[in-house]
Amino acid sequence: MNKKSRLHIPRPSARPGEKPDFSYLNLSPAGSVDKPPFDSRTRDIENLSVELVRVLDDNHEAVGPWKPDLDPGKLQIALRWMMLTRVFDARMWQIHRQGRITFYMESKGEEAVSVAQAMALRPGDMCFPSYRNQGIFLYRGVKLVDMMCQCLSNTRDMCKGRQLPIMYHSKKANMFSISGNLATQYPHAVGWAMASAIKGEDHIAASWVGDGSTAEADFHHALTFAAVYQAPVILNVVNNQWAISTFQGTAGGQRRPFAARGLGVGIPGIRVDGNDLLAIYSVTLWAAERARRGGGPTLIELVTYRGGAHSTSDDPSKYRPKDEWSAFPLGDPIERLKQHLIAGGHWSDEQHEKMEEELKAEVLTAWKEAQKFGTMTEGPFLDPSTMFDDVFAETPAHLESQRRRMIEVESS
Amino acid sequence: MAQMNMIEAIRSALDVVMDKDPSVVALGQDIGYFGGVFRCTDGLQRKYGEHRVIDAPIAEGGIIGTAIGMGVNGLRPVAEIQFADYIYPGFDQIVSELARLRHRSCGEFFSPVTIRTPCGGGIRGGQTHSQSPEAIFAHISGIKTIMPSNPYDAKGLLISAIESDDPVVFFEPKRIYNGPFDGDPERPAVSWASHPKGEVPEGHYTVPIGEAEVVQSGEELTIITYGTLVHVAVAAAEATGVDAEIVDVRSIFPLDVATLAASVNKTGRCLIAHEATRFGGYGAELAARIQKDCFWNLEAPISRIAGWDTPYPHAFEWQYFPGKKRMIAGIKSIMEVE
Numbered sequence: 001m002n003k004k005s006r007l008h009i010p011r012p013s014a015r016p017g018e019k020p021d022f023s024y025l026n027l028s029p030a031g032s033v034d035k036p037p038f039d040s041r042t043r044d045i046e047n048l049s050v051e052l053v054r055v056l057d058d059n060h061e062a063v064g065p066w067k068p069d070l071d072p073g074k075l076q077i078a079l080r081w082m083m084l085t086r087v088f089d090a091r092m093w094q095i096h097r098q099g100r101i102t103f104y105m106e107s108k109g110e111e112a113v114s115v116a117q118a119m120a121l122r123p124g125d126m127c128f129p130s131y132r133n134q135g136i137f138l139y140r141g142v143k144l145v146d147m148m149c150q151c152l153s154n155t156r157d158m159c160k161g162r163q164l165p166i167m168y169h170s171k172k173a174n175m176f177s178i179s180g181n182l183a184t185q186y187p188h189a190v191g192w193a194m195a196s197a198i199k200g201e202d203h204i205a206a207s208w209v210g211d212g213s214t215a216e217a218d219f220h221h222a223l224t225f226a227a228v229y230q231a232p233v234i235l236n237v238v239n240n241q242w243a244i245s246t247f248q249g250t251a252g253g254q255r256r257p258f259a260a261r262g263l264g265v266g267i268p269g270i271r272v273d274g275n276d277l278l279a280i281y282s283v284t285l286w287a288a289e290r291a292r293r294g295g296g297p298t299l300i301e302l303v304t305y306r307g308g309a310h311s312t313s314d315d316p317s318k319y320r321p322k323d324e325w326s327a328f329p330l331g332d333p334i335e336r337l338k339q340h341l342i343a344g345g346h347w348s349d350e351q352h353e354k355m356e357e358e359l360k361a362e363v364l365t366a367w368k369e370a371q372k373f374g375t376m377t378e379g380p381f382l383d384p385s386t387m388f389d390d391v392f393a394e395t396p397a398h399l400e401s402q403r404r405r406m407i408e409v410e411s412s
Numbered sequence: 413m414a415q416m417n418m419i420e421a422i423r424s425a426l427d428v429v430m431d432k433d434p435s436v437v438a439l440g441q442d443i444g445y446f447g448g449v450f451r452c453t454d455g456l457q458r459k460y461g462e463h464r465v466i467d468a469p470i471a472e473g474g475i476i477g478t479a480i481g482m483g484v485n486g487l488r489p490v491a492e493i494q495f496a497d498y499i500y501p502g503f504d505q506i507v508s509e510l511a512r513l514r515h516r517s518c519g520e521f522f523s524p525v526t527i528r529t530p531c532g533g534g535i536r537g538g539q540t541h542s543q544s545p546e547a548i549f550a551h552i553s554g555i556k557t558i559m560p561s562n563p564y565d566a567k568g569l570l571i572s573a574i575e576s577d578d579p580v581v582f583f584e585p586k587r588i589y590n591g592p593f594d595g596d597p598e599r600p601a602v603s604w605a606s607h608p609k610g611e612v613p614e615g616h617y618t619v620p621i622g623e624a625e626v627v628q629s630g631e632e633l634t635i636i637t638y639g640t641l642v643h644v645a646v647a648a649a650e651a652t653g654v655d656a657e658i659v660d661v662r663s664i665f666p667l668d669v670a671t672l673a674a675s676v677n678k679t680g681r682c683l684i685a686h687e688a689t690r691f692g693g694y695g696a697e698l699a700a701r702i703q704k705d706c707f708w709n710l711e712a713p714i715s716r717i718a719g720w721d722t723p724y725p726h727a728f729e730w731q732y733f734p735g736k737k738r739m740i741a742g743i744k745s746i747m748e749v750e
Contacts, residue, residue, distance in 0.1 A: 005463035015445070102536040102726070153727035161727025164538035180540035181498065182470055215469030217501055245446030246467050319446050384731040391722050398691065402720045406731060409741050 010254055012247035016317060020327035025303070026050065026257070027329060030057035030273075031064025035282075038290045042268045049259040049269030052303060055278040056336055060343040068282040072346035075337065078119060078277055079347070080355060082111035082334050085135040087359045088144060089308075091367060092151060092165075096312045100375060101151045103165045107132040109307025109325060112277040112333035113208075113238055115139055120284035121206060126196075128176045128189040128207035131166055132238065140173035144366035154374035154382065160389075161382045183213040186222035186235065193233035193291075194225070204291045206234040212243025214258055215251045223299070227265035230296030234287045235262070237299065238274065240306035241328075245319035259301035267297050274304030275333040278340075303330060384410065416612040417604045418589045421563035422452045422528070425570035426490065428616045430460050433488060436574060439466040439475055440492030440528075449494055450530060450589060472502035476527065480510055483523030490574055496531035496583060497543045510579045511554030526573045526580045531559070532640055532687050533719075533733050534587030534597075538726035544639070544688035544719070549581045550664045550697065556621055557664035559583040561642040562592070562609035565662060568619025576621065583664075585639040585687075595644030595735035624668040626675065630657035633747065634675040636698055637685040638662060641717075641734065645685060648739035654747055664694060672698070673705035680711035683746050687734060690718035712749035717742040 013021035028051045036045045055062050070078075089106035096104040107114065114135025121127070127136055137147060149156035151165035158169060169177035176185060189207035196203045209219060214237055226233050237258040241248050248258075259269030272283045280302060287298035305328040309316045321327075341347030374380045388395060388403040395403075416424060430436045438453060444467035447454030457465035468475045472493055479489035493499045499506075506527070514522040533542035549557045556578050560566040566584065573580035587593050591603040604610030627642060632654050635645045638661040649656035657675050661667070676682045682702050684695040695716040702714055717734045725732055 005461075007463055009462040009466070011462075103538075157727075159726075162539065162723065162725045164540065164726050167538070180538070212470045215471040215474060217471065217473050243441075243470055244449070245442045246469075250467055251469050313449070382727055384725075384728040387720070387722050387725045387728050387732065399721060402690075406720065409738050410731060412737065412741065 010247070010249035012249065012320070014321050014324065016319065016321055018321055020321045020324040022327060022329050025329060026052065028052040028054060030054040033064070033066065035065035035286070038286065038293055039295055040268070042263065042266050045268050046263060049263060049271055050257055052271050052273055053279050053283050054273040054276055055282060056276045056340055060336070060339040062278050062340065066279055066282040068278055068285065070278065070281065072341060072344060075341055076347065078115055079334070079337050079341065080359070081115045081135060081139050082277070082337065083356060084359050084362070085111045085114065085138060086334060087356065087363050088134065088138070088147070091363045092148070093312070095367070101165050103312055104151065105131050105166050105311045106308045107134055109332060110238060110240055110274065110304050111135050112280055112337070113274055113302050113304060116277045116280035117206065117236065117284045120281050120288055122203070123174065124203045125288070126174045126176065126189070126192050126203065126205045128185040128192070128205065129178060130185070130208040130210065130238070131178055131180070132210070133208055134166065137168055137170065137173065137175055140170070140175060142168065142170050142173050142175065144363060145369045148366055148370035149373050152370060152373070152375055154370070155380045156370070156373035157382065160386055162387065183209045183216035183218040186218050187225065189235070190222045190226045190231045190233050193231040194229050197229070197232055202292050204232040204234065204288055206236065208236045208238055210243060211237060211239040211241070211248040211253055211258055212246065212251045214261060223262050223265050223267060226297035227262070227267050230294070232291035233297045234284065234291065235297060235299045237261070237301045238304060239301050240304050242306045242310070242316070242320065244310040244314055257301055259299060262297070262299035267299050269299040269301065271301045271303060273330055274302030275330040275336060277333060277337050304333070305330070413611045414614050415605050415610055416563045416567070417591065417610065418563045418566050418584065419450060419452050421567040421612050422570055422584065423454060423456070424612065424614065425567040425574070426453065426456055427459070429571055429574045430456065430464065432616060435486060436488045436490065437464045437466065437482065438490045438492065439468045439479060441468055441470055441494050443467065443492050448492065450586065452528070453492070472498055472500070473505055476502035476505040476510065476525070479525045480505060480513070480523045483525045484521055488524050488574060490526045490528060493527060493529040495541050496529040496545055497540045499529055499545065506549070506555065506581070507552050511552050515554060522577060523579065524577045526570070526582055528570070528582045528584060530586040531583040532585040532587055533724055533729055534593060534640065536726065536729060539723040542724040544583070544686065546583055546664050547688055547692065547694040550694055554579070556580045556666065557583070558621060558662065559585065559639045559664055560662060561585070561588065561639055561660050562607065563604055563612050564609040565619050567612055568617055569621065569662065571616065572618045572621050575618070580621070583639070587640045588643065592643040593640055594647035595641070595733070595739060596647070597730050597735070622663045622666040622668055624662055624671040625660045626671065627658040627660050628656070630655040630679065632656060632679055633681040633683060633743065634659060634679045635683045635685060636661060636672055636702075638664065639687065641685045641687055644734070644736055644739050648736050648743055651736065652740055652743045654743055656743065667701070669701050669705065672702060676702050676706040677709045680709050681746055682706070682710070682714045683717065683742055684714065685717040685734060685739060685742070687719050689721045690716055691721045693718055712746050715742060715746045
């Protein structure tokens with residue numbers, strides 16, 4: 001049967017030991033894609049779902065109609081947030097390697113996605129993040145020390161020890177609780193946006209999934225409802241090329257871009273250079289304005305590369321070339337913004353190095369602070385009996401009885 | 413015979429059936445090139461090719477739904493759901509389609525799908541990598557539900573499951589993939605190498621579905637359990653000095669009531685233990701069957717040890733997991749009944 005099989009099996013362009021090959025990526029020159037009016041009909045802007053919106057060109061210049069109105073000061077701040085995200089990730093990764101937290105997921109190479117989109121949204125807009133959006137949490141003011149305490153499951157952990165590391169939430173920052181299940185938050189964002197419309201408010205919602213998670217049914221539920229009710233929502237697909245060991249083609253990226261997933265239900269799609277902070281900011285602002293003016297949802301595909309492992313539980317050298325990231329044609333988002341600022345005379349290598357050192361010190365200070373609230377081995381420890389809280393609004397009798405039983409057994 | 417851990421035994425089962433029967437195919441997330449996140453399918457794609465060991469998109473409903481279609485068209489699919497916690501998007505396909513297809517088509521259609529999925533806690537997986545949802549599946553008419561507790565049974569039962577024309581949900585307690593676990597997280601991990609059930613034949617054999625196993629005989633108390641807790645029960649019984657008979661259910665459905673009832677009728681006391689939450693759990697079904705068949709011989713009320721009725725907490729894994737301490741307390745308490 002095997003020899004006769006006519007089934008198409010999608011294969012990545014390179015596996016370990018092979019030369020990285022990104023010739024499959026359709027790249028438009030920077031500045032070449034038109035910027036349509038906010039009220040364009042979906043059918044008139046279908047080209048946006050297959051072309052690639054880029055602002056930063058090979059000479060580090062910002063060019064074309066999507067060039068946003070961001071002064072060098074704002075760009076320096078954006079650079080700082082991206083660098084902070086990377087420094088934070090690197091530190092937490094190391095802390096996991098030392099056995100001091102049980103799990104971690106870094107966003108290396110994807111920092112521009114979170115930072116640029118957070119900048120383009122308003123504080124009242126609600127985010128339904130995936131597990132690689134730590135940059136939005138940081139940008140929205142969730143403190144480093146609080147994120148570290150969550151990863152430590154310690155006495156200051158916002159999740160009270162209930163969730164795996166990195167499954168943050170912040171009601172205050174309008175950041176929804178990360179679940180760990182895939183694409184489940186996509187319909188939530190649509191529903192939140194529908195409620196915003198029902199209440200007559202101008203807040204919008206945004207959500208993020210990876211290329212792999214677009215295969216989940218919840219992704220398609222979200223698109224249908226968003227289109228039917230013209231919900232004010234931005235649905236983002238972060239195409240980082242890899243879903244653990246399977247490449248984006250396994251999720252269906254070989255035929256048409258993920259940005260085109262919405263066209264069948266009438267949702268415009270925009271494919272954007274996910275390592276170009278200016279392009280992402282501009283595209284997100286366009287989608288946000290469109291949503292706020294009653295134009296309904298937009299699907300944005302952010303083309304980037306997962307620079308690190310999926311999580312601390314896998315070794316990517318087992319399934320993709322070790323040097324693949326360095327061959328990625330869209331480069332590194334931090335390096336690209338840095339070079340753009342340097343080219344404009346607004347930044348230098350010295351300033352960059354100094355900032356990196358400052359950020360490392362800031363992260364280290366936060367880590368020292370976080371440990372005061374407890375680690376896996378050193379107190380203070382959370383009270384385990386709190387696990388029975390919040391299952392319901394009011395704790396039912398059988399859970400109170402189990403709580404008493406637990407305390408009894410643990411103290412025996 | 414060879415020494416195998418549970419991962420190797422499961423891989424060996426897949427290898428044996430794929431070698432024997434060209435209609436067996438495997439599909440799931442990361443199972444092909446990568447060999448599965450727990451390595452259960454490592455090497456199988458190299459051996460049997462990309463057309464029989466298929467990397468699937470991240471869509472549990474899609475994996476199970478297409479497996480059903482393949483099964484209807486003459487293949488014998490083994491679907492892997494990466495964690496039992498992620499099986500729910502495929503639940504409708506299992507409940508409304510896989511379980512009922514034979515019945516509603518009066519036997520004209522059926523699909524012999526086996527769904528393998530790692531379950532249970534003990535690996536610091538938090539609420540999305542720790543659940544034991546076997547009771548939900550046991551409740552569905554038309555599917556068989558299995559949970560082995562050791563490498564020998566895992567291989568023999570998995571071969572039976574794949575060769576069965578009925579659909580089977582096959583739960584793999586991931587905490588004991590690499591070695592038996594006595595429920596005490598402070599003690600160093602042990603491997604299957606020193607355990608008699610780590611001796612596994614390399615070729616084809618089956619362990620029949622629907623048969624419980626008396627793991628150790630005793631006269632004073634019966635502990636009915638399955639999966640990881642079998643090993644916890646053995647250790648806890650030893651620690652208390654109670655002469656306990658420990659019965660490994662193995663087959664959640666069909667259930668071997670006769671073996672269970674014979675044991676409880678002999679000992680007169682019955683403790684039921686599972687990792688899953690207690691309320692509406694599988695232990696309730698076991699208790700109902702035991703009281704029906706053993707009522708006049710019972711010397712104490714049937715008692716249950718289970719996970720607390722909360723989501724599985726990351727930091728309090730060992731306070732949540734019904735480990736050695738809770739098992740010992742449960743044994744002592746049931747033995748105190750005059």
